[in-house]
Amino acid sequence: MKGHIRERSPGRWAIVLDIYDETGKRRRKWHSFAGTKRQAQEECARLIAEMRGGTYVEPSKVTIAKHLETWLDHMKSQVTPRTHERYSEIARKNIVPLIGSVPLTKLRPVQISDAYAKALASGRRDGKGGLAPSTIIYMHRIIKQALAQAVKWGMLVRNPADAVKPPKAERAGLKTLDMPQTAALIEGLRGSRMLIPAMLAVLCGLRRGEIVALRWRHVDLEAGVLSIVESAEQTREGVRYKAPKSGKGRTVALSATVREELRQHRLRQAEELLSFGIRQDEATFVYAQEDGSPLQPRTLTHAWAKAIAKTDLPRIRFHDLRHAHATHLLQSGVHPKVASERLGHSRVGVTLDIYSHVLPGMQEDAASRVDEALQLALRKRPAEGIR
Incomplete structure (x- = not known):
């Protein structure tokens, strides 16, 4: 040669x-x-x-833009529709304008790095500045996966994205409600349709999609538990019901307060449905429209925004109610493993990572308890000491 x-x-x-x-x-x-x-x-x-x-790859006229479209078609069967929509949006609107015209085989790490720098400085499509570091990280994830697939398909010898590091994104502090604020929220929502979804989030840790997918057949008021077996996902095609985020179901124990509120809600809903000539049954959604029709996840978000705006409480997102529940659990001394199972995290490490802000106070309390136990044991020992 x-x-x-x-x-x-x-x-x-x-x-x-x-x-x-x-x-x-x-x-x-x-x-x-x-x-x-x-x-x-x-x-x-x-x-x-x-x-x-034997590692040579012949020059190809396939551009990054063309390869991304092929990769997106491939990923349709690999991820959920909502995730695929997000991949497509980032690829077409953020990545292609920066490096889409570059031939696949000629893409170099420095070009990817330069694209990230440009996106940070002026990547917004409205021309009003740059993209957030978290968006660049998402872009990097997509580029890296797409190029890794090109390597598997024999279109590239190596992945140029492996030599590039995306910018670091500082994790924003979680906004939650403390216990007095949680009590104020519940009292402020009494008589409102937002009471039940808010309680399921702040007292049970359910996600938005899990709440709008919850049916009465999933609730056992006598045993005081509810089963999370599916979640509603919002896509451009409409709402689809799928397995929970962790990929598996879970059981959540209900407090006496939540059980009683759900019992009263079920009676009120049954009467409301009868006014429409509809009979409530096990398939009825717990949180639904007046006629029992299912709600979209984004409808719950909009309803929450209106409800919280009428109170003196911090303007937090609906998802932050779930964070509040997790914080309440950990601050009350509940074992992180139990909290993780209740929240539906895939592993306890996720819980500890997200809610690490709660741990310092817990460690101080743990150290204090160990010290108290030690001092008690020392006081009970014989005066002559160890023999």
């Missing part, structure tokens, strides 16, 4: 590789290169070494 370079213009080179097939017939592959003569010679030698080692 041979190769040589030709100067096309100052600083611009053509690297010509001679490839021979099984019959001995010669074909030539041309690579464009920008740099010094020495650099062009080194690139030529590198390509020849790849040819001899």
Whole structure:
């Protein structure tokens, strides 16, 4: 296998590789290169070494934009519809404008790094500044996955995104309600349709999608438990019901307060449905429209925004009620493993990572309890000490 370079213009080179097939017939592959003569010679030698080692990938006219579309089609069966929508939005609106025209085989780490820097400085589509670091991290995740697939498909020898680090994103502090504020919230929502979903979030830790998917067949008021077996997901095509976020169901114990509120709510809902000529049954949604029709997750979000605006409480998101429940559990001394199971986290490490702000106070309390136990044991020991 041979190769040589030709100067096309100052600083611009053509690297010509001679490839021979099984019959001995010669074909030539041309690579464009920008740099010094020495650099062009080194690139030529590198390509020849790849040819001899069997890792050479012929130049392709496939661009990053084209490859991303192929990859998105491939991912349709790999992720949920909502996740696929998010992938498509980030790829088409944020990544393609920056590097979409670059040929796949010519993409280099420095180009990816430069794209991130540009996105941070002026990546917003409305022209009003740059994208948040968290969005750049999402972009990096998509680019890395798409290029990794190109490697698996034999379109690339290595993944250039592996040599790039996205910017760091500082985790925003969680906004929650303390116990007095939680009590004020519940009292303030009495008589409102928002009472039950708010209580399921702040006292049971349910997610928005889990609340709007909850049916009466999932609730056992006698045993005081409810089962989380599905969640509602909002997509452009409408609402679909799927397994909970962790991929498996869970059982959540109900406090006496929640049990009584649900009991009263079920009676009120049954009467309301009868006014529409509808009979309540086990398939009826716990939180639904007046006629029993299911609600969209975003409808709950809008209803919450209106409800919280009428109070003197902090303007937190509906999802922050779930954070409040987790904080209440940990501050009350509930074991993180139990809290993790109640919240439906895939592992206890997720719980400890998200709610690490609660741990310092818990550690002080734990140290104090250990010290009290030690002092009590010392006082009970005989005066003569250890023999």
